[in-house]
Amino acid sequence: xxxxxxxxxxxxxxxxxxxxxxxxxxxxxxxxxxxxxxxxxxxxxxxxxxxxxxxxxxxxxxxxxxxxxxxxxxxxxxxxxxxxxxxxxxxxxxxxxxxxxxxxxxxxxxxxxxxxxxxxxxxxxxxxxxxxxxxxxxxxxxxxxxxxxxxxxxxxxxxxxxxxxxxxxxxxxxxxxxxxxxxxxxxxxxxxxxxxxxxxxxxxxxxxxxxxxxxxxxxxxxxxxxxxx
Amino acid sequence: xxxxxxxxxxxxxxxxxxxxxxxxxxxxxxxxxxxxxxxx
Numbered sequence: 720x721x722x723x724x725x726x727x728x729x730x731x732x733x734x735x736x737x738x739x740x741x742x743x744x745x746x747x748x749x750x751x752x753x754x755x756x757x758x759x760x761x762x763x764x765x766x767x768x769x770x771x772x773x774x775x776x777x778x779x780x781x782x783x784x785x786x787x788x789x790x791x792x793x794x795x796x797x798x799x800x801x802x803x804x805x806x807x808x809x810x811x812x813x814x815x816x817x818x819x820x821x822x823x824x825x826x827x828x829x830x831x832x833x834x835x836x837x838x839x840x841x842x843x844x845x846x847x848x849x850x851x852x853x854x855x856x857x858x859x860x861x862x863x864x865x866x867x868x869x870x871x872x873x874x875x876x877x878x879x880x881x882x883x884x885x886x887x888x889x890x891x892x893x894x895x896x897x898x899x900x901x902x903x904x905x906x907x908x909x910x911x912x913x914x915x916x917x918x919x920x921x922x923x924x925x926x927x928x929x930x931x932x933x934x935x936x937x938x939x940x941x942x943x944x945x946x947x948x
Numbered sequence: 949x950x951x952x953x954x955x956x957x958x959x960x961x962x963x964x965x966x967x968x969x970x971x972x973x974x975x976x977x978x979x980x981x982x983x984x985x986x987x988x
Binding site: 761818819914 | 949951952954955956958959962963966967970973974977980981984987988
């Protein structure tokens with residue numbers, strides 16, 4: 720993977736460039752919304768990628784709780800960070816689409832509010848990991864991640880079960896979309912998943928490196944305190 | 949159109965900003981690793 724990383728990075732960048740071109744230039748203009756609808760080519764794929772990373776965080780946290788596997792813990796923290804990054808993109812691009820289409824930046828409906836709550840949950844997860852120490856910290860973080868994941872189905876299914884300001888589901892929800900739009904939508908999703916997984920892999924390696932450095936530093940300080948003066 | 953461009957620009961600012969923090973963390977860890985190797 721280490722050798723393949725630069726090649727994968729170049730391929731992913733090319734894919735992102737091509738999918739952005741398709742979204743901005745090739746995709747047909749929406750009859751009602753005009754060009755501003757093209758924000759969905761970034762907003763929706765970012766939301767799906769966010770779900771991917773929070774799901775990885777959930778699975779890794781469950782594995783850590785069962786087996787106390789340190790690699791699973793490192794995967795969990797890397798996935799949570801990636802999820803928060805994509806969640807931030809969702810929370811920023813959503814209002815930028817809503818302002819010209821709805822006439823408002825934000826409304827406290829269930830889809831928007833539960834997405835904001837999801838962001839707050841995982842930001843608190845990262846803050847817990849950043850500012851607490853001790854052997855119990857990964858256990859507490861994994862428990863928080865398992866409870867935090869309960870918000871994911873609420874975010875996803877809220878537009879199925881509740882009347883919301885947010886548009887109803889177009890893919891898999893009975894709505895319809897121009898096949899050309901759907902194709903470009905899926906292409907952008909694939910590009911963001913590839914990009915996200917690449918950065919995630921790097922973040923995971925960084926986490927393992929950080930743990931190695933911390934362990935060595937602890938060992939060094941232990942040896943220093945035990946050595947005769 | 950300005951909203952559309954703002955959304956695309958902000959998306960990449962967020963991603964590039966995050967990658968920037970990863971580069972900083974990587975550089976700091978490399979420095980710490982070299983210091984540890986020198987000390988041992």
